[in-house]
Amino acid sequence: MMRKPAGFERPNARLLADGRRLHLSHGPIDLIIEADGAPAEVTRAYRQAREAFETILHDLVRELPLLRSGNANRPRGTVARRMHEATTPYRPEFITPMAAVAGSVADHVLANLIAGRVLSRAYVNNGGDIALRLNEGVFRVGICDDPVTGAAGGMILVRPDDEIGGVATSGWRGRSHSLGIADAVTVLAPNAAKADAAATMIANKVDLPGSLRIEREPARKLAPDSDLGTRLVTTGVENLTRAEIATALDNGETAATGYLERSLFKAAYLSLAGDRRTLSPASTITQNADHIREEPVCA
Template identity: 40%
Template structure:
């Protein structure tokens, strides 16, 4: 299957190639900068076309866990970015570069828009987002608490947001990523969603995976299954991933969220993330940015913000 692109409404573009499903939006700095914007779109497309092949050329290495204290064995720029984004957690737990693949691809493409004449741009790779913001620019990012609900309705119009937040150019945030057991990727935890704000999309992607894994409890009703029985060529091998979570008592959900929040706090203290929102079965915890200039506004009255 070859790469394809389609122009969408409001000047957006849809790029698709295999598992990479990307929507890009960008604004010119002024009316005279339409050509610069068009050139940025063409540059992004030219970079996108070979990306899947580049990653598949190193697929065997990308499936191996990152090893702390060892040099990066990868050659491609995106592959190396994936590896570096996952390195901070390699000494403590199992993680492969694939934990940061979507964010790293988005980050690679946003570079096409970091040029004169482009006021702002966003690259959304299946929910993992890279941002380009010039002075006085901002981006409003929607939050869906339940990834399964989003996927079930992703082709429908009018799906209401659970929350939203704004990223301004003065904030140390240029990447937003979400992970959870009901998303496209596997998780060891039970979070419906963990949304992370970080300096880059690759860092946000890796951290979201780690924190979502930490939102966890041991409960007999939680069903886990070997990853390799669920998907061919998975990087997780025979590790058990979450496939079903029953309705849990409130105290159990809070315990899982607190475990994830502690992990998020450690990530923030190390400078890996700026903030996070953790959601599980209608309950949520927020790790605010240390500067206090970012807030998540929940719009669903049934979602309890703790």
């Protein structure tokens, strides 16, 4: 979900204290970027990322009514088109392009970051939704089981030949509203926009429709500009029985399996109340959280 920032302040760019990572922010968009390569190549890459970032928020705000409506018309902006393309495969189920906004922004900045540059590794982290390019080595990140506690429940291990270019996480405890009750659903896909859309859809399906143990409110009551309109979003989940947890995860896994069979993503990790399900190549996601040193990614 994106709100128009007051005053449309200028985009900000700065190197973080470690001297390696670039921080870009503008209104609700907050990116952490890192590129590995020769110093001159990294400097040029960061300049390209800053230039690409300048107009993203303004361009998106111009098309927000269309992006929030779920209208099938194709938007004009580059990032908006990425959002539209990532979410179109899930129609006629309910979805709007806003389901892929964070991943699409990350993909756009990454594409400009690496254009014409010689880099061994690069990533753009947009609040937990990550676009990455890996030419050598391994990319590791801890999976966030619970955005409230920040607990890590697993490990993502990506290698260059895995054809994974995006990681995204969704759930009712995260930054955006969810129709389901998943604590977290993390998805790996060819790009971050596709991962973002798939994570949103799978998280919506981890659910117990009609259960009195789940508190829900109309989305527009919580956020008047929500693309979810009057649909009920999760605001609280009471203690669930083991059978209820299993049923909710079964629902999510069934939906995820269908999306996986259509090649809409590469791997997924579903978490609810300490129970987990994984749809993944054995070497890509592990549920063993022991000795995870990487900071878990929470959306």
